[in-house]
Amino acid sequence: xxxxxxxxxxxxxxxxxxxxxxxxxxxxxxxxxxxxxxxxxxxxxxxxxxxxxxxxxxxxxxxxxxxxxxxxxxxxxxxxxxxxxxxxxxxxxxxxxxxxxxxxxxxxxxxxxxxxxxxxxxxxxxxxxxxxxxxxxxxxxxxxxxxxxxxxxxxxxxxxxxxxxxxxxxxxxxxxxxxxxxxxxxxxxxxxxxxxxxxxxxxxxxxxxxxxxxxxxxxxxxxxxxxxxxxxxxxxxxxxxxxxxxxxxxxxxxxxxxxxxxxxxxxxxxxxxxxxxxxxxxxxxxxxxxxxxxxxxxxxxxxxxxxxxxxxxxxxxxxxxxxxxxxxxxxxxxxxxxxxxxxxxxxxxxxxxxxxxxxxxxxxxxxxxxxxxxxxxxxxxxxxxxxxxxxxxxxxxxxxxxxxxxxxxxxxxxxxxxxxxxxxxxxxxxxxxxxxxxxxxxxxxxxxxxxxxxxxxxxxxxxxxxxxxxxxxxxxxxxxxxxxxxxxxxxxxxxxxxxxxxxxxxxxxxxxxxxxxxxxxxxxxxxxxxxxxxxxxxxxxxxxxxxxxxxxxxxxxxxxxxxxxxxxxxxxxxxxxxxxxxxxxxxxxxxxxxxxxxxxxxxxxxxxxxxxxxx
Ligand code: F6R
Numbered sequence: 373x374x375x376x377x378x379x380x381x382x383x384x385x386x387x388x389x390x391x392x393x394x395x396x397x398x399x400x401x402x403x404x405x406x407x408x409x410x411x412x413x414x415x416x417x418x419x420x421x422x423x424x425x426x427x428x429x430x431x432x433x434x435x436x437x438x439x440x441x442x443x444x445x446x447x448x449x450x451x452x453x454x455x456x457x458x459x460x461x462x463x464x465x466x467x468x469x470x471x472x473x474x475x476x477x478x479x480x481x482x483x484x485x486x487x488x489x490x491x492x493x494x495x496x497x498x499x500x501x502x503x504x505x506x507x508x509x510x511x512x513x514x515x516x517x518x519x520x521x522x523x524x525x526x527x528x529x530x531x532x533x534x535x536x537x538x539x540x541x542x543x544x545x546x547x548x549x550x551x552x553x554x555x556x557x558x559x560x561x562x563x564x565x566x567x568x569x570x571x572x573x574x575x576x577x578x579x580x581x582x583x584x585x586x587x588x589x590x591x592x593x594x595x596x597x598x599x600x601x602x603x604x605x606x607x608x609x610x611x612x613x614x615x616x617x618x619x620x621x622x623x624x625x626x627x628x629x630x631x632x633x634x635x636x637x638x639x640x641x642x643x644x645x646x647x648x649x650x651x652x653x654x655x656x657x658x659x660x661x662x663x664x665x666x667x668x669x670x671x672x673x674x675x676x677x678x679x680x681x682x683x684x685x686x687x688x689x690x691x692x693x694x695x696x697x698x699x700x701x702x703x704x705x706x707x708x709x710x711x712x713x714x715x716x717x718x719x720x721x722x723x724x725x726x727x728x729x730x731x732x733x734x735x736x737x738x739x740x741x742x743x744x745x746x747x748x749x750x751x752x753x754x755x756x757x758x759x760x761x762x763x764x765x766x767x768x769x770x771x772x773x774x775x776x777x778x779x780x781x782x783x784x785x786x787x788x789x790x791x792x793x794x795x796x797x798x799x800x801x802x803x804x805x806x807x808x809x810x811x812x813x814x815x816x817x818x819x820x821x822x823x824x825x826x827x828x829x830x831x832x833x834x835x836x837x838x839x840x841x842x843x844x845x846x847x848x849x850x851x852x853x854x855x856x857x858x859x860x861x862x863x864x865x866x867x868x869x870x871x872x873x874x875x876x877x878x879x880x881x882x883x884x885x886x887x888x889x890x891x892x893x894x895x896x897x898x899x900x901x902x903x904x905x906x907x908x909x910x911x912x913x914x915x916x917x918x919x920x921x922x923x924x925x926x927x928x929x930x931x932x933x934x935x936x937x938x939x940x941x942x943x944x945x946x947x948x949x950x951x952x953x954x955x956x957x958x959x960x961x962x963x964x965x966x967x968x969x970x971x972x973x974x975x976x977x978x979x980x981x982x983x984x985x986x987x
Contacts, residue, residue: 374458374472374981375399375444376554377571378533378543381562381592385440390427392564392571393444397423398628398775399472399567400446400981403457406430407468407535410437414465414537418457422976438592441535441543441565443470446981449478450495459535460499462506463491466537467515469505471498472567473530473548474987481525501532515539516589520603523548523587531582533565546587546600553730553757553983554582556595558610563590568983569613569754570773577613581756611756615773627974629776629868629964633957634827636781637820640953642770643785644820647792648813653806655796655813660766661749663721668800670719674701675746677709677737678725678786679984681779681863684856685725685751685786688952691853692790695949696804696812697797706737707987716744724750725790727774727782728983729757736987738762751789753782767793776975778868780960783860784823787953791816794949815947819954822944826957829941833958836923836939837965840894841869847888847920848875848959849897849911851904857952861896861959867977868967878911889918896962898925898955899933902948912936925955 375396379385389406397404404426405418415435419425423444443458450456459468475481478497481504486492490503501522508518515536523532523546531554533545545565547554557564557572557579565588566572572579580595582588586606587598597608625631649656674693676686683705690701704714706724710733716722722741726734729752738748738759750763753771760766769785795812798804804812840846846865850858855877862875876885878897889895895915899908912922913936924937927945934940941958943951967974 374446374567375571376441376470376472376531376533376565376567378441378535378545378565378590379562380439380541380543380590381559382438383562384436385438386430386435389440389442390423390430391574392566393423393442395570395775396566396568397444398777398976398981399983400444401976402445402447402452403454404442404444405457405459406440406442407459407461408435408437408440409535409537409540410439412537412540414461414468414535416459416461416468418454418459420452420454420457439535439541439543441468441470441533448474449497456494456496458498460494460496460502462502464506467502467505467509468535469498469502469532471501471530471532474528475500475526475530476528477526501526505534505536509536509538515542515544516587516598519544519546519587520598520600523600531567541591543590544587545582545590547582547584548600549584554588555756556580556582556588556590558595562592563595565590569615570775573613573615578610579613579756580608580610583761584758613755626968627776627964629778629780629974632774632776632781633960633964635772636784636827636957637824639771639781639785640788640823641820643788644817653810653813654799655792657767657796660768662765663749665800668797671699671721671797672719673717674699674721674723675709675741676701676703676723676725677706677734679706679731679733681783681860682725682727682734682786684860684863685783685790687856687859688787688853689723689725689790689794691856692794692949693797696794697801698803699797706731707733710737710740714740714744716741716746720746722746722748724748724759724763725786726750726759727753727769727771727779729754729759730983732984732987735759735762751786753785777977777980778864778963778974783956784953788816788819791950812947812949815950819946819950822946822954823957826943826954829958830961833941833961834965836941837962838969841966841969843892843894844871845888845893846871846873847885847893847895848873849878849881849895849908850875851878851908852902853948853952854898854900854955857898857955857959860956861963864960864963865966867980868963868972868974869970870972870978871966878908881911881914886914886918889915889920891919891921893920894923895920896923896925896959897937900925900943900948900951900955901927901930901945902951909936925958
């Protein structure tokens with residue numbers, strides 16, 4: 373949830389760290405800080421609130437040096453304040469620590485330190501680590517040896533990095549358990565660490581990803597790796613990252629979210645490319661899907677898991693797979709799944725969906741499923757992320773870096789990949805004819821053009837968002853394939869606008885939700901000409917009969933719908949199973965423009981963070 377960066381080399385570390393933090397701010401933005409070590413001194417600057425406050429603090433009291441660490445925080449233990457901002461230092465301001473995650477046993481570790489006279493200056497769980505290190509460093513141990521003694525004492529999920537004047541020109545970074553990524557980036561005569569790829573892209577594409585239980589010792593001239601369990605030296609592969617710095621920048625858009633929405637024609641093309649074998653017309657995934665055709669044929673059940681937006685993709689995946697491949701599916705919330713004693717039967721595939729690949733709840737549920745004997749497949753965007761290592765099979769989303777906290781293009785690519793995956797399963801199980809599969813795939817390849825057309829409707833969506841931006845409540849209705857779309861539309865509006873919004877299956881209205889409807893309630897109804905169209909039109913009439921305001925998302929040639937709605941947003945027609953990838957676009961744009969009109973921070977909504985690496 374928090375972002376960590378580090379630099380050792382011959383350049384001035386401060387601007388490099390601040391730039392890195394700028395790219396990680398989406399992970400947390402309650403406070404930020406840097407620690408720089410030079411000439412036997414450690415200097416720290418910290419500030420509550422957004423990174424710009426830290427920039428001001430540094431401008432007022434500059435600090436320079438050639439090694440340093442930086443942090444942007446999403447508060448867990450201790451309210452957002454300068455005092456609780458990282459880095460934290462020991463009693464003698466000799467060593468600094470930054471941390472992403474939660475140290476569950478910090479209270480037990482702290483008590484003896486306090487009795488021994490250590491002075492704590494924050495309410496965080498993190499500070500205990502630097503006082504433990506202080507004890508070890510006093511005994512003259514190098515930083516990595518001290519860390520090897522301290523880190524095994526910590527319980528919980530964490531990524532940490534240390535810098536000390538006792539062992540200058542060195543950063544020690546470690547990853548404990550699943551949550552909290554640490555990446556090492558390699559430069560010429562300089563090296564970096566960060567929690568996420570975008571913070572490093574400006575400097576290098578050569579990176580190594582720490583696995584849980586591993587530590588990196590980083591100096592300007594080299595990087596070595598140790599195992600936390602026994603301190604043994606280990607070799608780690610260097611990976612070449614394909615993303616470039618340009619694709620991780622705003623490119624003239626007011627917000628990352630808007631840029632990411634407009635990238636969708638391209639990323640959906642990237643998702644489709646290479647996924648259909650020319651000769652056979654069969655869907656193929658790259659080498660990371662190792663399921664054999666025989667295993668696909670014997671699958672008895674699929675459980676799909678995802679948090680928030682990824683969870684709505686999981687629900688759409690259930691509808692798709694059951695419809696095309698006739699395999700019984702469940703869609704589940706990972707934080708429930710992992711603790712509810714789930715039943716895993718033989719030939720059970722558990723599919724996780726995650727943009728970041730670092731969501732603690734999702735990873736926990738995957739581990740639980742694996743323990744119970746399921747085969748794990750993950751649909752993930754970030755290469756090298758923990759989900760991609762935990763899973764037996766991986767399908768990469770090809771969405772490129774998603775920086776905005778609100779997930780948009782990752783959601784669309786999840787929908788497209790799930791559509792392809794359902795066809796893939798159906799082809800191997802013989803539940804679609806070659807002709808039907810060919811037709812479904814041809815429609816998929818047309819999708820980027822259709823997405824482009826929907827994005828052309830943005831001025832109209834914006835006008836509607838401006839008209840209704842002050843409403844206190846919103847209702848999103850969908851049925852069938854677009855029930856998950858209604859849930860996603862409400863979710864996005866809530867997280868960005870801070871208004872209350874509810875998404876529901878339209879058939880459920882009469883069981884309670886109808887009581888909410890009056891003339892102040894905008895109701896966004898997805899009413900495409902599919903198998904649920906007539907039912908949906910009746911639901912719209914029910915809303916109108918109770919004076920609700922209806923905004924319909926409808927097919928571009930549906931003339932009739934205008935009689936039933938106060939406003940209509942048009943999308944081009946595609947097949948029902950693919951339609952969620954189009955219908956969601958105006959809903960994302962609507963949420964964006966309502967939030968922007970309200971003056972909210974669209975890319976960094978309050979109380980949220982991009983990578984949710986705590987439970
Ligand atoms: C919604 C949103 C969150 C994430 C959720 C899962 O816009 O951003 O609901 O979808 O936290 O994140 P990943 O996909 O990284 O596992």
